[in-house]
Amino acid sequence: MLSWEEDLREISTQEIPQVRRWDEYGGICQRAWVEIDLAAVAYNVQQLKLLLSPQTALMTVVKADGYGHGAFKVAQTALKAGATWLGVATIPEGIELRDRGINAPILILGATHTPEQVKAIAQWQLQPTICTPKQALIFSEFLTTINQSLPVHVKLDTGMSRLGSPWQEAAEFVTLVKNLPNLELASIYSHLATADSPDFTVMKQQQQRFELAISACGIGEKKEMAYPKLHLANSAAALADRRLHYDMVRIGLATYGLYPAPHLQSVIDLKPVMQVKAKVTQVKTIQAGTGVSYGHHFIADREMLIAVVGIGYADGIPRNLSNNMQVLVRSKLVPQIGAITMDQMMLDVTAIPDLEIGEIVTLLGKDGKIKISADDWATKLGTISWEILCSFKHRLPRVAIG
Numbered sequence: 125m126l127s128w129e130e131d132l133r134e135i136s137t138q139e140i141p142q143v144r145r146w147d148e149y150g151g152i153c154q155r156a157w158v159e160i161d162l163a164a165v166a167y168n169v170q171q172l173k174l175l176l177s178p179q180t181a182l183m184t185v186v187k188a189d190g191y192g193h194g195a196f197k198v199a200q201t202a203l204k205a206g207a208t209w210l211g212v213a214t215i216p217e218g219i220e221l222r223d224r225g226i227n228a229p230i231l232i233l234g235a236t237h238t239p240e241q242v243k244a245i246a247q248w249q250l251q252p253t254i255c256t257p258k259q260a261l262i263f264s265e266f267l268t269t270i271n272q273s274l275p276v277h278v279k280l281d282t283g284m285s286r287l288g289s290p291w292q293e294a295a296e297f298v299t300l301v302k303n304l305p306n307l308e309l310a311s312i313y314s315h316l317a318t319a320d321s322p323d324f325t326v327m328k329q330q331q332q333r334f335e336l337a338i339s340a341c342g343i344g345e346k347k348e349m350a351y352p353k354l355h356l357a358n359s360a361a362a363l364a365d366r367r368l369h370y371d372m373v374r375i376g377l378a379t380y381g382l383y384p385a386p387h388l389q390s391v392i393d394l395k396p397v398m399q400v401k402a403k404v405t406q407v408k409t410i411q412a413g414t415g416v417s418y419g420h421h422f423i424a425d426r427e428m429l430i431a432v433v434g435i436g437y438a439d440g441i442p443r444n445l446s447n448n449m450q451v452l453v454r455s456k457l458v459p460q461i462g463a464i465t466m467d468q469m470m471l472d473v474t475a476i477p478d479l480e481i482g483e484i485v486t487l488l489g490k491d492g493k494i495k496i497s498a499d500d501w502a503t504k505l506g507t508i509s510w511e512i513l514c515s516f517k518h519r520l521p522r523v524a525i526g
């Protein structure tokens with residue numbers, strides 16, 4: 125097995141294989157697919173822009189393949205609609221965007237440490253997050269050997285206890301980064317732990333720490349100073365309070381049309397971008413007492429018309445939704461029955477006696493007046509919509525609509 129360093133070396137020295145998730149497949153000939161409404165991406169970005177003052181830049185976060193929507197298309201659409209920065213988690217995610225012709229500044233939100241990583245970042249004109257003095261030294265040393273300078277972003281930990289230098293040490297750390305050769309301090313940022321909570325106490329404390337750290341660095345309110353940029357807000361914080369916007373906001377979830385929390389729904393209008401659809405592959409009548417699927421966790425209590433649908437847990441439908449989800453068929457909600465299997469699932473379609481093979485089933489999304497959202501699944505599963513969006517596998521082609 126390759127270590128992650130060897131893996132990176134391979135990616136940085138070879139051409140990235142052409143990404144074939146998009147366009148090549150007509151969604152209509154597939155058994156199951158994910159529809160991505162690019163017009164909704166543009167709409168959401170425009171709504172977010174309206175919330176921001178003209179001085180605040182919008183970074184669209186497209187890590188994890190654009191939260192499962194396809195990073196390139198989302199990035200391209202968001203940039204056209206008014207975003208000016210992109211955020212990714214990893215170097216390969218950044219390379220994919222560059223390789224496909226995206227020129228906007230790309231911030232790597234994750235940690236990068238090794239000379240090989242510095243080399244790839246410099247080569248592909250990505251911008252790293254710097255969290256420790258040692259990391260700053262490695263970057264500076266390697267950049268000096270190749271005689272190239274790089275914009276870097278200092279991350280402070282103000283209470284998330286994830287990446288970042290302790291906020292109390294900000295002044296020393298920022299001075300070090302400023303003084304090291306070939307590092308250009310492009311921004312100072314931090315990340316909020318509880319921005320989606322209706323209780324603002326922790327968020328306010330983190331903001332206060334951020335401000336204390338910034339002023340200790342000698343960066344005041346001087347508005348003529350364009351750099352370094354300051355940024356703190358994710359989707360939830362951007363919707364919760366304009367005073368958290370600073371010079372840039374880093375927006376993931378809202379781009380994809382979901383609200384970080386119910387109390388933030390009234391702030392702006394957002395349209396869900398993703399729909400998950402599959403086709404009916406067989407329809408049959410079963411008698412009362414007949415078991416359905418592995419383990420017979422569903423037994424028909426009457427004669428029943430069932431449909432088999434070509435989508436399962438290997439496509440990213442959580443198996444824990446077995447016997448506990450509804451889908452849309454001909455604009456009607458029908459129950460899923462029995463264990464969800466790797467590639468298929470069954471529905472009770474007794475209410476639709478003339479249902480035919482090839483008809484489309486909407487698992488997530490809208491059909492007629494009824495909508496099933498990632499939040500509905502998240503609530504059932506005790507998780508968050510972010511995880512639902514990221515869970516669909518690449519066996520499902522992403523089909524652009526709109």
Ligand SMILES: *Cc1c(COP(=O)(O)O)cnc(C)c1O
Pocket residue numbers: 185187233315357358359360374375376377378384
């Ligand atoms: C993922 C991420 C974001 C975006 O968060 P959303 O809640 O999806 O808007 C912003 N900043 C950082 C550091 C992140 O890792």
